[in-house]
Structures are given as structure tokens and as C-alpha cells.
Amino acid sequence: MEVFKTIFLLYFLILEKVIPQTCPSSSTTSYGSPLIHDDHTATVGSNGPVVLEDTEFLDEMSHFDRERIPPRVVHAKGFGASGYFEVTNDITKYSAAKVFSQIGKKTPIAVRLSSTLSDQGIADTIRDVRGFSVKFYTEDGIWDLVGNDFPVFFIRDPRLFPHVIHALKRHPTTNLFNATTRWDFYTLRPETAHIVMWLYSDMGTPYSMRHINGYGVNTFKLVNKSGQHVYCKFHLYSRQGIKNYSGKEAAAIQASDLDIYQRDMFNNIAKGNYPSWTMHIQVMTQNQADTSTFNIFDDTKVWPEDQYPLIEVGRLTLTKNPINYFEEVEQIAFCPTRMVPGIRPSVDRMLHGRLYSYTDTQLYRLGANYMQLPINRPCNVQNYQRDGKMTFYSQGGAVNYHPNSFGGPNASHWAQSLSSPYFTSGVVGVYDNGDEDNFSQATYFYKHRLDDAGRNNFIENVFDELRNAERFIQKKAIKMFKKIDESLAQNLATKLNSAK
Numbered sequence: 168m169e170v171f172k173t174i175f176l177l178y179f180l181i182l183e184k185v186i187p188q189t190c191p192s193s194s195t196t197s198y199g200s201p202l203i204h205d206d207h208t209a210t211v212g213s214n215g216p217v218v219l220e221d222t223e224f225l226d227e228m229s230h231f232d233r234e235r236i237p238p239r240v241v242h243a244k245g246f247g248a249s250g251y252f253e254v255t256n257d258i259t260k261y262s263a264a265k266v267f268s269q270i271g272k273k274t275p276i277a278v279r280l281s282s283t284l285s286d287q288g289i290a291d292t293i294r295d296v297r298g299f300s301v302k303f304y305t306e307d308g309i310w311d312l313v314g315n316d317f318p319v320f321f322i323r324d325p326r327l328f329p330h331v332i333h334a335l336k337r338h339p340t341t342n343l344f345n346a347t348t349r350w351d352f353y354t355l356r357p358e359t360a361h362i363v364m365w366l367y368s369d370m371g372t373p374y375s376m377r378h379i380n381g382y383g384v385n386t387f388k389l390v391n392k393s394g395q396h397v398y399c400k401f402h403l404y405s406r407q408g409i410k411n412y413s414g415k416e417a418a419a420i421q422a423s424d425l426d427i428y429q430r431d432m433f434n435n436i437a438k439g440n441y442p443s444w445t446m447h448i449q450v451m452t453q454n455q456a457d458t459s460t461f462n463i464f465d466d467t468k469v470w471p472e473d474q475y476p477l478i479e480v481g482r483l484t485l486t487k488n489p490i491n492y493f494e495e496v497e498q499i500a501f502c503p504t505r506m507v508p509g510i511r512p513s514v515d516r517m518l519h520g521r522l523y524s525y526t527d528t529q530l531y532r533l534g535a536n537y538m539q540l541p542i543n544r545p546c547n548v549q550n551y552q553r554d555g556k557m558t559f560y561s562q563g564g565a566v567n568y569h570p571n572s573f574g575g576p577n578a579s580h581w582a583q584s585l586s587s588p589y590f591t592s593g594v595v596g597v598y599d600n601g602d603e604d605n606f607s608q609a610t611y612f613y614k615h616r617l618d619d620a621g622r623n624n625f626i627e628n629v630f631d632e633l634r635n636a637e638r639f640i641q642k643k644a645i646k647m648f649k650k651i652d653e654s655l656a657q658n659l660a661t662k663l664n665s666a667k
């Protein structure tokens with residue numbers, strides 16, 4: 168992060184006063200004036216009331232009163248680290264992105280690992296989807312890969328995002344997590360079936376965040392130097408392996424350590440035991456996409472690895488803990504919108520929903536100029552955006568309109584040649600792409616990804632939550648599982664019946 172510190176200091180050089188200044192070495196107020204006292208308020212006599220003229224107290228307290236910012240609306244609980252990405256395989260035939268340009272090339276990264284549904288204070292090991300976000304500080308600007316630890320998502324239309332989150336998070340009356348609302352949503356929107364298999368398997372309670380994979384989930388486009396594209400999925404595979412707790416083990420840990428994942432990551436990095444992940448892509452040509460038997464823009468589906476083999480790209484290694492959590496983790500802002508030349512969005516409608524939502528929430532959560540925060544800043548910004556709340560760099564005296572005759576910056580031919588224009592036509596309307604196959608990949612997961620112990624634990628984990636749902640919801644869940652696997656549904660029904 169040294170690079171960012173330097174950039175930050177540069178701001179102060181730009182703003183540097185005409186006459187060089189010396190500063191106090193004592194503790195100071197927010198306006199830099201030496202403090203009279205660190206620990207006591209000014210009062211009338213030793214037992215008297217506090218006086219308003221104690222401006223030191225007012226200064227400190229009013230800042231404290233504003234310390235917290237809104238938590239993320241999802242993924243509120245998390246922690247971060249930084250490190251680097253190193254290219255290990257040549258994929259320049261697929262993407263001209265400079266971050267991939269050469270084997271051995273290293274790019275600084277910052278990572279945030281999170282829980283999706285948890286509030287900030289909740290135990291790390293509750294059953295949840297984990298977030299795996301990576302910010303690449305490339306020479307062509309910021310690329311954010313904002314992924315999860317499962318390769319699929321709950322829904323395939325962004326309109327449903329607020330709804331699925333409401334159903335899965337706390338109930339409006341009791342403020343409790345609610346099995347009825349969760350399984351109500353799953354059963355009414357059976358496209359959730361596939362991620363439900365992942366979430367209620369033991370992978371819903373990882374052993375540590377070093378032992379999870381990261382998946383970009385959505386479908387992207389890679390564009391090569393001839394301007395031609397392939398579709399792509401990004402995967403980060405843990406080099407520590409996948410390891411989980413059983414539901415029971417996870418519950419036991421909650422009694423003794425709320426923050427076991429964060430502690431594990433911090434301590435391992437501090438000890439020099441640096442965790443790492445291998446980046447792979449799966450690619451599909453336009454021709455393969457046109458003839459695919461499934462919708463390649465449906466994020467409830469995986470691309471079978473035997474048909475679309477993994478292609479190694481590089482390695483991510485985390486080598487440094489944050490020095491300041493708030494600066495480097497709470498204020499970091501990941502957004503799938505942030506792509507670099509050589510990486511483009513596909514027509515994946517979930518991705519399009521995300522392209523709007525993240526920057527929108529970040530403008531609210533962090534304010535208009537959050538991209539100027541050292542942790543979010545790219546290496547160079549020159550454009551015609553100016554001012555706004557909390558500006559601390561507004562590009563000095565540079566010309567602020569375009570076109571201009573004063574040498575202001577122009578768009579890049581390089582970026583243009585990689586912009587991958589495409590033809591589209593159709594009737595604008597509201598379409599439910601609802602006749603999709605919801606279950607076959609869920610069935611595959613149950614039969615082939617889980618072994619006997621994994622299948623038993625899956626049933627145990629579902630039972631543990633579903634037992635708390637209302638009876639008519641339980642019946643709907645069993646009906647849904649029947650479409651996934653007959654024996655799964657039967658075993659679950661037996662358990663639920665004997666629990667009544």
C-alpha cells in the first residue's frame with residue numbers, strides 16, 4: 168500500500184502552503200492546535216459542571232459522534248488484506264488487459280472477505296454465502312472482481328435482489344432471522360435450488376476464509392488485441408484446499424469465538440503464512456454461446472468444466488494485514504462496474520443490475536468523492552469531473568471542459584479498440600426468462616459433488632433450519648427437493664415428521 172500513501176502525500180504537496188510550516192509534536196485538536204489535556208474536561212471546580220468553553224472536549228466528542236458510517240446493505244461483516252497478483256500463464260489470445268500482458272507480471276491487490284447476510288457483530292461461522300472481492304490496481308486503472316465463494320447465485324433477475332435479501336435477512340417485526348420467510352422465497356423461486364445445495368452443504372460453514380474459493384459468478388467478455396471477444400467466467404481456487412466445519416462444529420465455535428475467520432486470516436498473514444489462490448478462467452466463443460444447451464447468461468448455472476476447461480491465469484497472494492481497518496477495509500468500495508480495457512460486461516442481466524447498484528450504494532455509504540480515498544484511488548485520474556462534497560483533489564488548474572484548445576486529455580484509442588461493440592435488437596418489454604431448467608445442476612451437485620457423509624450433513628443442515636419453518640412451508644420445501652432427488656426429499660420428510 169506504500170504506493171497509495173505516496174499518492175496521498177502528493178495531494179498535500181499540491182496544496183502546499185506558500186510558506187513552509189512547522190507543526191506541533193504534542194497531541195492536537197482536529198485543527199492541529201496543541202491539547203491542554205488528554206483525559207479531563209474543564210469544569211467549575213473539581214466537582215462542578217462542564218463548561219462550554221472546553222472546545223477540546225467539544226471537538227473530540229463531536230467527531231466521535233460521527234465515527235460510524237452506514238454498514239454495507241449486504242456483506243456488512245468482513246475483513247481485508249493486501250498483496251499481489253502474478254500472471255503465470257499467457258491468456259493474451261483472449262484478453263489484451265494489461266494486467267495479463269506478461270507471465271511474471273505483478274499487480275498490487277486489496278481483498279475483502281465477507282459474510283453476505285450477517286450484521287457486523289454476528290459470528291463468522293453462521294451458515295452464509297461468503298464474499299470474495301479483489302481490487303486490482305492495474306496500470307490501466309482499477310479492476311474489481313467482486314465474487315462469492317459459490318459459483319452460482321440465488322436469482323437470475325436483478326429486480327428480485329432486494330426481495331431475496333429481505334427474505335433471507337431479519338424479519339421486520341421480530342428482527343430475527345426467519346426460516347419461514349427464507350424457505351418461502353426458495354420454494355416460490357425455484358431458481359434458488361442450485362445455490363441452496365451449496366449453501367446448506369458443509370461448504371456453507373467453511374473452516375476458514377483461507378479455505379474457500381472465489382467465483383466471479385457473472386458472465387464477462389474478454390477482448391483481445393484484434394478486438395474479438397470470448398465470454399468468460401473467473402474462478403479463484405484456494406491453494407490451501409477447501410475445508411469446512413460440519414453444522415454442529417460451526418455452532419460450537421460460535422460459543423467461543425465470534426471472529427474466528429478474521430483472527431485466522433490476520434494471524435496467518437502476520438506469521439508470514441501467506442494464503443494464495445490460483446486464478447482460472449473458463450471461456451466460450453460466440454459460436455459456442457449461440458449453440459449452448461443452457462443460457463450462458465444465467466447466473467444460477469455453472470459451465471461444466473469438462474466442456475469448458477479451466478485455463479490457468481495467475482496467482483493471488485495475500486501478504487499484508489491492514490494497518491488501519493477503517494481506512495483500508497470499511498472504506499474500500501468494490502464494484503463490478505470497474506473494469507479495464509480487455510474486460511467488458513456481457514449481456515448477463517444480473518451483472519447489469521449490479522453495474523447500477525454498487526456505485527449507487529457507495530455514493531450513499533461513502534459520499535460523492537469516495538473514489539479519492541487512498542484505498543480506492545487508481546494510479547492516475549485525468550478527466551473533466553470536478554468538485555463535490557469532501558473534494559481534496561480537483562485536478563488543480565487543468566481545463567475542465569471537453570473539447571478544448573488547451574491540451575486537455577482525450578479518450579483512448581486503445582480502450583476504443585477493445586470496446587467490443589455488438590449488435591442487438593428486440594422489443595423492449597418485461598420478460599420473465601422463467602422457463603429455465605432450475606433443477607438439473609442441483610441434482611448433479613447432490614449426486615456427484617457430495618459423498619455419503621456430505622449428503623447426510625446436507626439433510627442435517629437443512630433440517631436444522633427448516634424445522635423452525637411453518638408446516639405448510641416445510642411441505643413446499645419437500646416438494647421442491649423431490650424435483651432434485653427423491654431420496655433426499657424422503658429422508659428430509661421423515662426427519663421433519665418425527666420432529667413434530
Ligand code: HEM
Pocket residue numbers: 238239240241242245279280281297298299300313314315320324325326328382383384385466499500501517520521524525528529532
Ligand atoms: C442483482 C444482484 C446484486 C445486487 C443488486 C448486489 C448489490 C450489492 C450491494 C448494494 C452491495 C454493497 C456494496 C457496498 O456497500 O460497498 C453488495 C456487496 C457485495 N456483493 Fe452484491 N449484489 C448482487 C449480486 C451479487 C453477486 C452475484 C455476487 C457474487 C458474485 C455478489 C457479491 C458481493 C460481494 C462480495 C459484496 C461485498 C463487497 C465488499 O467486500 O465490500 N453480489 N452487493
Ligand SMILES: *[C@@H]1O[C@H](CO)[C@@H](O)[C@H](O)[C@H]1NC(C)=O
Pocket residue numbers: 259260261391392393395396397452
Ligand atoms: C482473438 O480472439 C478471436 C476469438 O477468440 C480468435 O479467433 C483470434 O485468434 C484472437 N486473436 C489473437 C491475435 O489472439
Ligand SMILES: *[C@@H]1O[C@H](CO)[C@@H](O)[C@H](O)[C@H]1NC(C)=O
Pocket residue numbers: 338341342343344345346347348
Ligand atoms: C417469521 O415470519 C413469519 C411470516 O412473516 C411470521 O409469521 C413469524 O412470526 C416470523 N417469526 C419470527 C420468529 O420472526
Ligand SMILES: *[C@@H]1O[C@H](CO)[C@@H](O)[C@H](O)[C@H]1NC(C)=O
Pocket residue numbers: 355356357358601602603604605
Ligand atoms: C423455474 O423457475 C422459474 C422462476 O422461479 C419458474 O418461473 C419456472 O416455472 C421454473 N421452472 C420449472 C420447470 O419449475
Ligand SMILES: *[C@@H]1O[C@H](CO)[C@@H](O)[C@H](O)[C@H]1NC(C)=O
Pocket residue numbers: 368369370409410411412616617618621
Ligand atoms: C467440505 O464440504 C464439501 C461439501 O459437503 C465436501 O465435498 C468436502 O469433502 C468437505 N471437505 C472437508 C475437508 O470437510
Ligand SMILES: *[C@@H]1O[C@H](CO)[C@@H](O)[C@H](O)[C@H]1NC(C)=O
Pocket residue numbers: 574575576577
Ligand atoms: C485532444 O484532441 C484534440 C483534438 O483532436 C487535440 O487538439 C489535442 O491536442 C488532444 N490533446 C491531447 C492531450 O492529446
